[in-house]
Ligand SMILES: Nc1nc2c(ncn2[C@@H]2O[C@H](COP(=O)(O)OP(=O)(O)OP(=O)(O)O)[C@@H](O)[C@H]2O)c(=O)[nH]1
């Protein structure tokens with residue numbers, strides 16, 4: 001019997017029979033469809049998705065930092081709730097890649113949840129998660145702006161305050177345009193707790209700066225959250241305490257950041273006369289209009305010398321300034 005050379009069939013091929021099929025359609029499954037459309041689920045973005053968005057278009061990164069239960073997530077929920085009713089001052093909702101994630105967070109505060117009181121669930125300790133909102137100015141003077149918010153548990157910031165390596169894990173800090181330091185006024189009206197609230201919040205901000213995670217050009221906004229507790233107390237002493245705390249923040253941090261400001265916020269007041277979302281329109285306007293990325297071009301030179309050409313420039317720019 002003659003040996004069959006390698007690579008040739010071991011049975012003779014009849015040239016008149018039909019060519020064999022590569023696969024038998026009756027016994028094999030259809031090959032997988034290669035181009036499946038991956039529809040977005042609308043859940044929170046993870047760090048990879050957030051980074052892709054930041055690379056694809058200009059995005060404002062807004063970090064909400066603060067201890068457990070200070071009111072970070074409720075603030076985000078209220079931004080979503082206010083947009084359900086229409087525009088917020090001059091800003092209108094122009095889309096979100098994470099609407100289902102917003103709705104999930106808002107559910108416990110809605111009547112449909114059948115809870116007796118409005119609630120916000122404690123944010124779980126997970127990797128960084130981001131929520132997205134696109135905002136347009138009503139008179140369209142500006143292009144729509146993409147806002148990316150962190151929704152991180154308070155424990156994460158409490159751990160970061162106590163440990164440089166933990167703080168250095170929070171890589172989203174590096175791209176923060178606005179850093180919101182959320183302080184809980186419910187605790188500030190408690191004379192035994194109020195100094196600790198300020199001390200701990202300053203500890204978070206100091207650690208983020210000392211670890212070189214937060215840029216010195218970042219805009220830092222200290223939020224007096226749950227301000228309804230102060231407004232409803234009618235005690236002038238609480239307001240004078242806040243004044244002293246603001247002075248202390250100014251002394252310690254104003255020279256270390258791009259801008260330091262303070263805002264009274266009551267995202268979901270449950271006492272006194274403040275309306276839902278007190279302070280939020282002002283915040284939103286600030287996020288949309290201002291960014292550390294905006295710098296004055298300074299086209300007009302400042303000083304001139306004694307040379308004739310410099311005196312000419314001086315006369316020219318004086319005319320420009322005067323016009
Ligand atoms: N009175 C009052 N309560 C508020 C306000 N904002 C939030 N709260 C309540 O404060 C509690 C904590 O709010 P969260 O938004 O969950 O706080 P958080 O900072 O996200 O907390 P963690 O996720 O645990 O870090 C909830 O019970 C809210 O209902 C407010 O403006 N006024």
Ligand SMILES: [Mg+2]
Nearest residue numbers: 072073122123
């Ligand atoms: Mg939360």
